[in-house]
Amino acid sequence: MSKELIFEARQLTKHFGPTVALNKVDFKVYKGQITGLIGENGSGKSTITSIAAGMQPATEGEMFFQGQSHKPSSMIEGAKTGIGMIVQEQGTVSGLTVAQNIFLGEENKFRTMGIIHASKMNKAAKEALDAIGFTGVDPSRSIDSLNMQDRKLVEIAKVIYNKPDMLVVDETTTALSQQGRTIIYDIMKRMREENKAVVFISHDLQELMDTCDTLTVLRDGNLITTLEKDQMKEETIKKHMVGREMKGDYYRSDYDGTIDPQVVLDIDNITTGTGLLKNFSLKVHKGEILGIGGLSDCGMHELGKAIFGEEKILRGKVTHITSGDQITTAREALDHSMGYVSKNRDKEALVLTASIQDNILSAGIDKIANKLGVIIPKNRKAYVNKQVQELSIKCASVEQNVQYLSGGNKQKVVFGKWIGRDCDILILDCPTRGVDIGVKAAMYQLIYRMKQQGKTIIMISEELPELIGMSDRLIIIKNGQLSGEFARSEVLNENMIIDVMI
Amino acid sequence: MDKSIVIDETNSKSSKINYSTIISKLSPYAGLVLSIVVFQILTGGKLLTISNLQSLTNQVIITALVAIGAVYVFGIGCFDMSLGSLVCLGSVVGGMVAIATGNIFFAFLVCMIIPIAAGIIKGIFASYVEVPFFIFTIVLGMVINAFVLVILGKETTLYLENAVTPIKTFNFTEMTVINVLVLGGFYLLCLFLFNYTGLGIRVKMLGGNYDAAKQTGMNITKIKITAFLVSALGVGLAAFLILIRVRTVGYSTAVSTGNDVMVALVLGGMPISGGPRTKISAGIIGAATITVLNSGLAIMGLSTGTIQICRGIVFLAVVLVASFSYRTKMLPR
Numbered sequence: 001m002s003k004e005l006i007f008e009a010r011q012l013t014k015h016f017g018p019t020v021a022l023n024k025v026d027f028k029v030y031k032g033q034i035t036g037l038i039g040e041n042g043s044g045k046s047t048i049t050s051i052a053a054g055m056q057p058a059t060e061g062e063m064f065f066q067g068q069s070h071k072p073s074s075m076i077e078g079a080k081t082g083i084g085m086i087v088q089e090q091g092t093v094s095g096l097t098v099a100q101n102i103f104l105g106e107e108n109k110f111r112t113m114g115i116i117h118a119s120k121m122n123k124a125a126k127e128a129l130d131a132i133g134f135t136g137v138d139p140s141r142s143i144d145s146l147n148m149q150d151r152k153l154v155e156i157a158k159v160i161y162n163k164p165d166m167l168v169v170d171e172t173t174t175a176l177s178q179q180g181r182t183i184i185y186d187i188m189k190r191m192r193e194e195n196k197a198v199v200f201i202s203h204d205l206q207e208l209m210d211t212c213d214t215l216t217v218l219r220d221g222n223l224i225t226t227l228e229k230d231q232m233k234e235e236t237i238k239k240h241m242v243g244r245e246m247k248g249d250y251y252r253s254d255y256d257g258t259i260d261p262q263v264v265l266d267i268d269n270i271t272t273g274t275g276l277l278k279n280f281s282l283k284v285h286k287g288e289i290l291g292i293g294g295l296s297d298c299g300m301h302e303l304g305k306a307i308f309g310e311e312k313i314l315r316g317k318v319t320h321i322t323s324g325d326q327i328t329t330a331r332e333a334l335d336h337s338m339g340y341v342s343k344n345r346d347k348e349a350l351v352l353t354a355s356i357q358d359n360i361l362s363a364g365i366d367k368i369a370n371k372l373g374v375i376i377p378k379n380r381k382a383y384v385n386k387q388v389q390e391l392s393i394k395c396a397s398v399e400q401n402v403q404y405l406s407g408g409n410k411q412k413v414v415f416g417k418w419i420g421r422d423c424d425i426l427i428l429d430c431p432t433r434g435v436d437i438g439v440k441a442a443m444y445q446l447i448y449r450m451k452q453q454g455k456t457i458i459m460i461s462e463e464l465p466e467l468i469g470m471s472d473r474l475i476i477i478k479n480g481q482l483s484g485e486f487a488r489s490e491v492l493n494e495n496m497i498i499d500v501m502i
Numbered sequence: 503m504d505k506s507i508v509i510d511e512t513n514s515k516s517s518k519i520n521y522s523t524i525i526s527k528l529s530p531y532a533g534l535v536l537s538i539v540v541f542q543i544l545t546g547g548k549l550l551t552i553s554n555l556q557s558l559t560n561q562v563i564i565t566a567l568v569a570i571g572a573v574y575v576f577g578i579g580c581f582d583m584s585l586g587s588l589v590c591l592g593s594v595v596g597g598m599v600a601i602a603t604g605n606i607f608f609a610f611l612v613c614m615i616i617p618i619a620a621g622i623i624k625g626i627f628a629s630y631v632e633v634p635f636f637i638f639t640i641v642l643g644m645v646i647n648a649f650v651l652v653i654l655g656k657e658t659t660l661y662l663e664n665a666v667t668p669i670k671t672f673n674f675t676e677m678t679v680i681n682v683l684v685l686g687g688f689y690l691l692c693l694f695l696f697n698y699t700g701l702g703i704r705v706k707m708l709g710g711n712y713d714a715a716k717q718t719g720m721n722i723t724k725i726k727i728t729a730f731l732v733s734a735l736g737v738g739l740a741a742f743l744i745l746i747r748v749r750t751v752g753y754s755t756a757v758s759t760g761n762d763v764m765v766a767l768v769l770g771g772m773p774i775s776g777g778p779r780t781k782i783s784a785g786i787i788g789a790a791t792i793t794v795l796n797s798g799l800a801i802m803g804l805s806t807g808t809i810q811i812c813r814g815i816v817f818l819a820v821v822l823v824a825s826f827s828y829r830t831k832m833l834p835r
Contacts, residue, residue, distance in 0.1 A: 310717055334719025348717050351710035354778035362707045363718045365700035373699050401778075417718065 003030040006166055006197045007052065007070070007083075012061035014047050014221075021047045023221040024061070029166060034188050034198040036212030038205070040241055040408070040436035043218040045201045049168045053085040054078030066165065076105075084164030086172045086184075092143050092151045099125035099139035102158045128161040129154070133183055147297055149180045160187060166197040171434060173202055177296045177462065185211060203436055205234055217241055242438055250441055251469025252448045257488025259472055262286040264425060264456050265307065266319045273312030276302045278480040280316075284425070284458060289451050291471030292460045294501055299480040301343055304429045304460045308333045308340040336425075339363070339418030343429040343460075345407075349414045352403035356395055356413055357384045359402055363417040387416035392442070408439030415446065425456045432466060444470060464494045476500050530771035530784065533820075534791045541798030548801045549794070556674060560747060562793040563681045564589070564740045568759055569766040570692050570785035571736025574701075574729035576767055577780035579709040580628050581636035584620070585737060586760025587646035592616045592741025593751045594650050597660040600745065604667030609745060614738035620646075621734030625727030643760065650753055659752035662745070669746075677747055684739050692732060693782050702780075705729060709776030758796075765817045766792045774821075 007029040014022040022044045029035050037045045051058045052065075054072030063070040065081055072078035075085070092101045099122045103109065110121045118140070125139035134153045143151060152172065159167070169188065173181050188198045188211060202208050208215055209232045217224045217240040224240045265284035270277060276299035284290055294300045305311035307318055309329040318327045320336045327333050333340070342348035350359055361368075361384060368379045384398050391412040395405065402413055411431065418426060428447070432440045447457055447470060461467050467474050476484040476497060484500030486492055541549045548554060568585050575582045592613045600609035624642070628635050654660070662669050672680065696702035704725045708715040716722060740759070745751055764774065770788025772780050795816060799809045 308717070330717055330719045331721050340717060342717055347711070348713045351707050351714050351778060354706055354710050358703050358706055358778060361703050362715070362720070365703055369700055375698050375700065377698075 003033070004195075005029075005064075006031045006066060008064045009048065009052070010062045010064075012048065012051065012063065013059045014044075014051060014056075015059045020221050022051075022058075025218075025221070025223045027216065027223060029197045029199055031197050032192055032195045033213040034192055034200055034211055036208040036215035037199060037201045037218065038203075038208055038215060038237065038241060039218035039224075040406075040438050043241075043436075044221040045218055046170055047221075048218075049085065049170055049199055049201065052078070052166075053083050053168060055085075079162060079164070082165035083168065084159040084162055084166070085168040085170065086152075086156050086159050087170045091155045094144055096143055097122075097140050098129075098137060098143055098146070098154050101143050101154055102128050102139070102161065104158075125157075128157045132157050132160050132187055149176050149296060152176060153180060153183060156184065156187065164196070166199065167191055168199045168201070170201045171203065173204065173207060181207070203434065205237055205437070208232075209234070209237075219243055238437060241436075251444050251466065255488055255490050257472045259288050260286040263321050266321055267303075267307060268316050268319065270306055270316030270318065271314045272299070272302050272306050273314055274302055276480050277306065277477075280477075280480065280482065282475065282482070284456060285473075286456055287451060287454045288472040289447065289457045289459060289470050291467035291474040292458065292477065293462070293464060293467045293474060293497065294477040294483075296462055298477045298501075300460050300477045301429055303477065304340065304343075304427045304458065307458065308338060308427055310340065334363070337421075337423050338425040338427065339421060339423035340427045341411075341414050341418065341429060341431055343433060345410055345414060345433070349417075350402050350410060353401055355399045356388070356393065356402055356405070357398040359413050360384050360387050360398075360416045360420060364420040367421055383420060387420050391416050391419070391446075407434040408436050411435050411443070412439065415443070419446075419450075423455070425458070426450065427458045427460070429460045430462060431459065432461070432463070440466075464497055468492050468494070468497070478502075526771070530769065530787045530791070533769055534787055534794070537791050537794045537798070541794060541801075545798055545801045549798050554797065554801070558793055558797055559678065559681065561797065562790050563685050564744060564756065565759060565762045565766055565793055566685055566786050566789035567688060567736040567740040567743070568733075569736075569763045569770070569789045570689055570782060571733035572763050572767065573692070573772065573780060573782055573785045574696075574705055575733045576772070576774060577705040577709050577776040578726060578729050579712070579776040580624075580639075580726070580729070581774070582624070582639045582733070583636055583760060583764075584624070584639040584643040584646060585733070585763055586756050586758065587643040587650075588617045588620055588734075588737045589741045589744065589756035589759050590751075590753070591646050591650055592738055593745045593755050594654065594660065594753075596741060596745050597662065597751045598653070600662060600669055601660060601665045604665045604669060606669055606746070609669075610742050613742035613745065614735070617734040617737035617741065618731060621730035621737075622727060625723070625730040628726050628730070629723040647753075654753060657752075659750050662749040669749075671749070672746060680746075681743065684743060688736060688739060689782070689786060691735075692785075695732065696782050701725070701728060705776075706778045706780050709780060710778045761813070762789070762792050762796070765813060765820075768817065768820050 005028060009025060009027040011024045011026065012022055013024055025044070025048065027048055037048070039045050050056055052063060054075045054077050065083065070081065072081060093104060096104070102125045103121055107116050110117045122139040129135065129137060129139065132153070134157060137146065137150060143154065146154065167188070169184060173184060176184065188200060191198050200208065200212055214226055214228055215232055215237065216226045217237065219241060227236070262285060263283045264286045267280065267282040269279050269281050271279055276297065280299070280303065292300045292303065302311050306313055307327070309327045309332055319325070320327055323336060325332065325336060327336065330340070346352055361380065364383060365375070368383050369375050388395070388398060393412045393416065394409050402410055405413070432443055435443065444466070447459070451457055459467065459470060472488050474486040475482060478501060484497070486497065538549070568589060572582060572585060595616055596609040596613035599612045600606060624639070627638055631638070704715070704720055707718065708720065708722065708725055740756070744755060766788030767784050768774055768788065769791040770784030770786070772784035795813065796809065799812055804812065
């Protein structure tokens with residue numbers, strides 16, 4: 001099959017101050033193909049596509065789209081030329097209906113004599129949603145009544161409705177469950193059949209290998225290689241991403257699932273305010289890695305919050321066994337040496353506009369103050385530097401704002417907050433979400449090391465491989481109820497779990 | 503950590519100095535110097551005469567005391583518009599006590615207790631009531647102003663001369679010593695609490711992201727009440743200093759202080775919405791700048807109304823310029 005070029009970047013370069021995000025990259029996208037882009041956080045994947053879509057200008061280099069010189073000055077201009085982009089962040093506007101979100105900025109299509117016809121708009125919105133196979137949602141509903149996944153699907157419907165010639169899917173699947181992912185995969189495959197182009201960015205090697213026709217690997221702003229379908233092997237890709245052979249274990253290598261009989265936390269018959277957990281009970285043992293899995297709205301994220309006192313508990317209670325105290329607020333949880341890493345990193349775990357230093361200090365500040373509550377600057381500096389070094393957080397200075405860090409580095413800062421405090425019980429909600437494999441591997445090692453130090457880890461995740469790879473005990477929640485429990489074992493596989501999950 | 507997995511151990515240190523950070527750090531100071539130079543020229547040298555310097559010092563002390571304390575409150579994201587009214591209430595009730603008892607110490611206690619009580623109420627309100635806080639403080643300010651009118655009754659002004667036993671009059675030198683000691687002491691206290699205890703980081707985090715602060719297990723109510731108490735100290739000290747210096751207090755005492763403080767914080771280089779860029783120096787630098795501005799405009803013979811308009815323009819200009827510097831480039835992931 002002769003390949004027809006749709007997009008080409010020549011010597012594309014982007015600088016952010018002293019940082020080189022893209023270094024003279026030549027990148028080509030062909031019609032009728034799904035082109036994968038992979039690389040660690042900060043390798044330049046999103047930079048290429050965001051320049052192509054008009055979100056930001058390039059420092060140097062040229063772009064061509066459909067044979068024409070391509071220089072969009074805004075995303076609207078980018079979209080007009082035929083580049084549609086689905087991004088990782090939430091892109092819907094709160095307070096509007098689903099239909100209003102889909103046709104944001106295009107209301108004039110439905111205007112007669114100055115009045116916008118809601119019914120017409122809703123009808124068109126319904127068509128847009130049906131077109132991507134997302135049925136069962138009423139377009140006149142408020143966007144706020146939808147969960148994160150459904151909002152993402154609304155965004156996708158909006159992008160697809162404009163019939164782009166080249167679709168960019170930027171780490172969108174991370175936020176989605178299997179159902180949402182299937183919808184995206186179907187869209188991408190259909191675009192390929194229609195001889196249109198797709199650029200697919202993801203951290204998930206497996207899904208890239210399954211979906212993509214070619215896979216381009218970036219590292220530190222340089223294009224390393226482009227692999228054809230038959231060259232895609234997990235080891236090869238990882239090697240190109242990291243720049244050398246990956247050694248050592250990705251997850252933990254032992255299958256010793258022995259569990260200490262001592263219970264540290266007793267979750268007794270709780271029902272949460274959102275109604276997602278109903279009469280749920282669970283005992284957490286000392287020093288175990290307790291994996292919790294399920295579909296994204298099964299109640300597992302609420303469970304994590306409820307244990308940390310951040311979710312309203314209507315009935316039942318969470319008891320810290322060692323002290324006998326009940327945990328009802330985050331403050332009490334903190335006082336009982338518990339830590340919580342939220343799934344929603346940017347909104348709940350970090351103050352983006354604050355420095356790395358202040359973020360790390362925010363949880364452990366009482367630990368470094370002396371009896372009078374005074375903090376010696378030297379101790380403060382030592383505390384922060386220790387976390388930065390141990391977690392190898394990449395930064396120019398600890399005074400740097402966390403908002404400029406890559407996803408993996410941000411997550412390291414969140415870990416630093418709690419590890420510095422030396423928490424005994426750590427609740428991790430999607431700890432490796434949006435984190436590249438290098439950092440992921442480092443985090444798994446870290447979690448395992450904490451377990452060996454006798455710390456209790458509750459790991460909530462939407463990724464089954466990491467749950468299987470890390471947990472001493474894995475519980476699956478379905479519709480707010482316990483639906484399965486698995487002990488650590490070599491034979492445990494995803495299919496066994498999916499059976500009780502769905 | 504497994505060395506074979508961790509990529510790029512060395513932190514990529516950039517040796518380039520970040521000029522924009524330095525400029526934004528220095529700009530409040532540059533603003534102060536600039537306003538002094540400009541008004542020294544515009545007023546034909548009248549700004550920096552001995553007599554005007556004395557009055558400048560007296561004014562700046564009041565604004566600075568309130569503004570330094572207010573850094574904490576605005577820092578946690580609470581927009582407090584009742585500060586000027588509280589200075590007025592403190593000095594009026596303090597004045598009444600001084601006149602009735604002839605005891606300056608009792609007057610001092612009252613000047614302090616009133617803002618402290620109000621601070622606790624504000625702290626509790628800010629923690630538990632789900633009404634936008636600035637609305638509460640607007641109403642609180644109005645109620646306090648009305649209350650001052652009520653307790654003053656037919657009199658509009660209180661004179662310390664009327665006290666049952668004479669209250670000491672401080673001459674300029676004594677007043678200057680008191681001013682410097684009070685302001686210096688309060689500034690150091692605030693600086694210490696902010697930078698050498700956990701309070702500063704908590705204030706910055708809470709102002710920057712409420713959810714993150716809460717999920718970090720911070721005691722939000724305690725932080726808020728502490729912030730309001732620190733602010734109340736500044737208000738109380740300001741009320742007392744006005745009382746013993748001016749010796750006549752009334753309905754219009756400290757009438758522009760509330761507005762001056764807000765403008766001062768912005769001129770001093772902190773965002774009015776608080777958060778991580780909160781800093782104590784904003785209170786003192788900003789107070790100096792706004793006082794020079796007020797004084798310069800007054801010397802130039804502008805009417806009170808015209809001065810208000812000029813201040814408004816300066817305020818908007820600063821907010822506009824500050825919003826430009828927010829437009830920083832973000833690295834995509």
